Amino acid sequence: MTSVPATVKTACPYCGVGCGVLATATGGRGATIAGDPNHPANNGRLCSKGTHLEETIGLEGRLLHPMIGSERAGWHEALDLVASRFAATIAEHGPDSVAFYASGQMLTEDYYAANKLMKGFIGTANIDTNSRLCMASAVAAHVRAFGEDVVPCSYEDLDQADLILLVGSNTAWCHPVVWQRIEAARAARGTKLVVIDPRRTETAERADLHLAIAPDTDIALFNGLLLEMKARWQLDGGHLATRTSVNDGFWESIATSDVAAICDVAPADLATFYDLFTDHPRTVTLFSQGVNQSTSGTDKANAIINLHLATGRIGKPGSGPFSITGQPNAMGGREVGGLASMLAAHMGFSDAERDRAQRFWQSPTICPGPGLKAVDMFDAMAKGKIKAVWIMATNPAVSMPDARMVRVALANCPFVVVSDCIADTDTQRYAQVRLPALAWGEKDGTVTNSERRISRQRSFMTAPDEARADWWQVAEVGKRMGFSEAFAYPDAASVFREFAAQTGFENAGTRVLDISDRATMSNADYDDMAPFQWGGASPFATRDYPTADGKARLIPVTYVPRADGSRGMPMRLNTGRYRDQWHTMTRTGLSPKLSQHRREPLVEIHPDTVRRLGLTDGGLARVATPHGASIFRVAATADQRRREMFVPIHWSDQTSGGGRTGLLPGNDRDPVSGQPGFKNIPATASAYKPGWTAFLVTRTRPAAPDCAYWTAIRTANGWLIELAGDGDPADLVALLPQGERAEMIDARRGVIRSAVVVDGHLHAALFASRSGGLPPREWLVARLGQGNTPMIEVLAGRPATPVADRGPIVCVCFDIGLKTIVSAIADQSLISVEAVGKAINAGTNCGSCRPAIANLIPRQKELAHG
């Protein structure tokens, strides 16, 4: 038995930056976490999510045993049932009657095993992934332009660029360590930054130029820029002639008149944009979900790639179109064929490629062609065509667009299997079989980050109870379906070696993805494997593009306004992430620190629009689209364009009775990639004026409240639950736990103030009011679990000696609020983020709040008097 080293080098399980992490188990379920100074993706940095990973590795909420229905089952029984039901379904209805829905959270080994089982042994390509929702359009654009899904850049290019364009990317929040790298480059070499985003995000506020374009007008902008470069003689004739293929009529096809009007930006800003691009040939265009999550996402990505190909800004230091992924292993999934639109090892579905895959796997069959993409898969399930589905490491009942339809589909599906480390997600409620998976810290395998760098994710804690690896679960089902030899993997290293071998099988240089030099590595070498980049730092610096003639393609793309009209809904809705939360909060929601940054799901709306719609800043609004509606807290902000709104994606049935963004987008999707349009959705907002508002601070979380709006967020000692509804607020008292109670109730005015004390310590406090007047939460949250607090102060909701209001928390590492920072800036005349850090520590740990602090410095006067 090998001894477990004290500190383990692993990789962060959240975003596609793929930061290296040093994890040191401290006994039980504890660990200390630090950035790995030797990992090339982050050089020791971690953002707030990575920094607070140790708060998320406990066993709370874990699924620890296989479950059939609501009964605990043994692994053999559960796996036998999965295999027999899949086999029976296939026998009766054919291979296309079953499906697998995977996730960018899975390790490459997990993905590889699942893809092999579905495409090679069951004989259907009905395996798709939540990465379809994240970056499928970038994949499709790469294949169209380069012939293969190859990201042509590395993070090093960000260090060497003179101009960085961020398109549809709130990098400071969603990829914070890449953002810190960009800021370092700007400080070191004066790199110019242009942000193209309808919202003025923290990222946009830091830019030299922010183009707040109208949603989905990116194609017009980039076509306009390319034509302007042509007019200014800025094209690279040599690169165009020798390394690209440009069809007749291409230039006519991208003709775009009046770009400024289409994009709704000032002509002077557009001219500045053109000048910056002209003056800075070393350009990286980093793009993310604002490009991909669109009904024209593939064309948008190709418009960006066209620009780089035509100006020769690719394959050179500091240059290239750079798609950055949302999930930690979206790229690994792409490599092994985790998408229904790819086969394996970057092969397509031609007869020759299918034959090659079948011979490599020595499989009894092979899928006849592409399978159902995510939306189509759940649509087929709703129509009864998919009769058995296995969902792994994802929560589609929350994260898919048109979540209501997805729930209908899951309810209709005769056999649903869910593998997850969490016991109760919205999706698990539809499962007949639940299989306990390993969580981060227990998993062992590989992940690939946005720059094609493969890193080991290593375990540093033992698996709890009966939780087992995802690849093992797939292999065991494969064996039970009669494929014993093909799935006889003793360990993750064996799966990785087979994947590595497949990338080189009859490749002969036709595909850039080739890691077959790892196919014979020993288990010890696999354990020790250092991060490495397939394709090298700049794959197209010298080698041909992986097309039949070795040339890249410029793709004609034309701007077409989105056709869904207003449908009586004059606003447009955009969706996205918060800085400190991840996906559906099943893990980051466990962290009290991370929960401080945004405690409720906010709908952000321009103040003029708030007034026009009769809303109230801090009040509640019902946001509706043609597909659904949900209630959000209103945040008035001039960072929004006037006819647009923004809502976060994170809240689920587990955490909220409102804020359900998944209900709002429809199934409209990009015709090439099948990626749904999560942004630019017709919408409207109207005031929701509840009969009462309330909040509860409590050590123990009650059952989900039955009212129009509620959100539950973790605090250091318990929970903060915000509530609003109609009817009699006295019903809320049922939410209080048992204990010694003190209360003040004015039934006529609908005022309730009730506190519960257990063993002399404050256990819960409930405040409700019909007039909306409620005390601040901070002091009560801090008193939770404490003794010796006078009841009169608890019922007043404030201490006898007032404490300063810190304002909303900006720096979660040190619990520092906005008002504290603004006061420090004003009182001490601080003029830099570093000076603020020295004075009050804010921003000196993970650095995720540094953009917010930087943006507060010039605004402190306005905020101090606001």
Ligand code: SF4
């Ligand atoms: Fe993890 Fe943050 Fe690094 Fe992303 S930027 S990989 S979330 S530490």
